[in-house]
Amino acid sequence: MGAAKAAVAGSMRSPLAPPPRSYRDMPVGAGDHPPRTDCLLYRIYEYGACTGTLTSLKDYFDQLKDMVTFYLGCSFSFEKAVHKVGVPLRNFEQKCNISMYKTDIPCCRVASFCCNLVVTMRPIPEDKLEAVVGATYPLKDSHGAPIHIGNPGLLGIQNLSSPDYGDPVQPHPGDVPVFWACGVTGVEAVSNCKSPLAFTHSPGCMFVTDLKNEDAAVHNSKEIPKVHCISQNPLHYSIASETAVQKIRELESLIGVDPGDRGVKHLCCQDELLKTCLSLSHARSVLITTGFPTHFNHEPPEENDGPPGAIAMAAMLQSLEKHVVIVTDQRAMSLNKKIIEDAVQQGVLKTPVPLLSYQGDAAESALMFLCENGNLERPRFDHLIAIERAGMAADGNYYNARKVNIKHLVDPIDELFLAAHTIPGVTTTGIGDGGNELGMGKVKEAVRKHIKNGDVIACDVEADFAVVAGISNWGGYAVACALYILNTCEIHDRYLRKAIGFPRLSKKANWASALPSVTKGFEEFCSHSAPNSLVVMVMNDTA
Structure with missing residues (x-):
């Protein structure tokens, strides 16, 4: 089977967009002619x-003399390759074209060429997601690996x-929509540049080359992509390399040491830090x-576990x-303001972090706090993290480890986490070391036992x-380190930016400078230093 390509002809440069430019033909007379009959159907713009x-x-021979043809991967x-690893292709089964969609993801503009990304979608059984990513990544x-999996x-x-x-493709029960960048993005770029004359293939009517699929260029990499579900509402999966995943699992193991x-x-559950x-x-x-x-x-009355970990996460x-x-808490605003000011002065934070309090004065207070005008479709935050934050017990009180009720000192910030569960797209994390911290309700049965x-x-x-740690601050430090690992992972970086633009390697030094370390003054914030191996392991990776 020959490799399929999308053909675009016109007075244009290739847009900096996900479809890989496989080949650029020269104008007529300088080499091989552009494809005039090789596509089943063309569009004229x-x-x-x-x-x-x-x-x-054929009737446009003279016009084609001044045009350049671009071939984009398909x-x-x-x-x-997907079929070979046992992944069913619903469009083949249903004898129809694949589905292609315009997205709201902008491509990088090049001169007059600008457009949003166009994607193809294939319904894939959930238990085959890793197989399809592994087959297409090289x-x-x-187009390589998918740019989005889920909602x-x-x-x-x-x-x-x-x-x-294209055509609508019907999913089977248990299928997950998986999206790849599409060569039709080039068609959108041609349309948006408003060139006096341009030709493209008609979507689905591709140019088929003499190059065999098995002879096509393969990205040689020892990295293996791994797929993880990070949200059920809306359904959302993410991708990272096996190496990055293993490093984060090592971090999770390190912070799980129980000094007391x-x-x-x-209480520990594997991959909570990763997710x-x-x-x-x-x-x-x-x-x-x-x-x-x-x-x-x-x-x-605050203990010194919590704020340093919060600052470490904020810095990254x-x-x-x-x-x-x-x-x-409102009563702790001055203390936390001073901590933030010191962190900025010592270079731990680049700029001050806004400091807020929540009182929960009315029934709708939490939703109004989390969403613009209480509108569930306009959340202000995508993720809420509690680190060493007093959590409400089953009887409505708040207890320290010695069973002393400290409710009179705690503002009802738990309400924000409860409300977040009703807002699609908002995720919550609790970081704790004893089970009485906000968010640890996920492991409450283990805590009781x-x-x-x-x-x-x-x-x-x-x-x-x-995220369970021997000391909660360690959990915050681990989050900062794991974020660095993920964002320096080529596979995750590409997925994160939807394959648009170039790898963000130029920012790696800035991320490395945000990693927690005792040399930054964290020891002045707390007496609980991070395990040396936690920071050393990540810092060695920055070299």
Whole structure:
């Protein structure tokens, strides 16, 4: 089977967009002629408007002399490789064209060429997701790995049954929509540049080369992509290399060391750190909350576990250009303001993090706080993280490890996490070391069984992910390190930017500078230093 290509002819340069440019022909007279009859059907564009279809370009010989033809890779070329690993192709089964959709993802503009990404969609059984990613990832000239797996709304696609090009493909029960970049993006670029005259293939009517699929260029890499679900509502999967995943699992193991032998190991669930950081990597705006007034007879009553971890996460999120806010108790605003100011002065934070409080004065307070005008479709934050934050127990009170009720010192920030579960697209994480922290409701049964006083102190409010550490600060440091690992992972970086533009390698030094270390003054914030091996392992990777 020959490799399929999308053909675009016109007075144009190739747009900097995901479809790989496999070949550029020279004008007529300088080499081989552009394809005039090799596509089953062509489209003609005049000043950006499609004015008809043609089965041949022979009548435009003179015009083609001044044009250059671009050949863009096509996902049809990888379907043999997909079938070979046992992944069913629903469009083959249903004897129809694939579905193609316009997205709201802008490509990088080049001169007058600008457009949004066009994607193909194939319904893939959930248990075959890793197989289809592994089969397509090496085939760079055929678009490579998917750019999105899950809910089409995250790409701005509202209705899968109404594709912009091609035919609707019916999924089977248990299928997940998987999206690849599409060569029809080039058609959109041609249309948007409003060239006086241009020709393209008609979507689905590709130019088939003499190059065999098995002889096509393969991206030689030892990396193996791994797929993980990071959200059920909306359904969303992410991708990272096996190497990155293994490093993050090592971090999770390191922070799970229990220095007080309190039974923390029984609360740990594998890959909670990984899923938290994959979700954070996709987030644009993050809310962090901390504060546990366990020393109720002191002023201030806060312990020093929590704020340093919060600052470490905020620093890395800032370096990744995400919006970050910190929410704490009203009575602790001055303390946290001073911590943030010191972090900026010492260079831990690039800029001050906005500091907010939440009082929960009315029934709709939480939704109004989290969403613009309380509109569930306009959340202000994509991810909420609680680190060493007092969590509400089943009886509505808040307890320290000694079963002392500290409710009078705690603002009802739990309400934000409860409300977040009702907002599609908002994910929550709890980081704790004893089971009485906000978000640890996810492991409350283990807390009641294995933690001293767990039957009373266990937090009842659960988060989507529960990161358990021997000391909560370690969990915050691990999140910062894991975010660095993910964003320096080539496979994850490409998936994160939807294959648009170039790898963000120029920002690696900035991310590395945001990694937590004792040399930055974290020891001045707390007496709980991160395990040396945690930071050393990641810092060695920056070399």
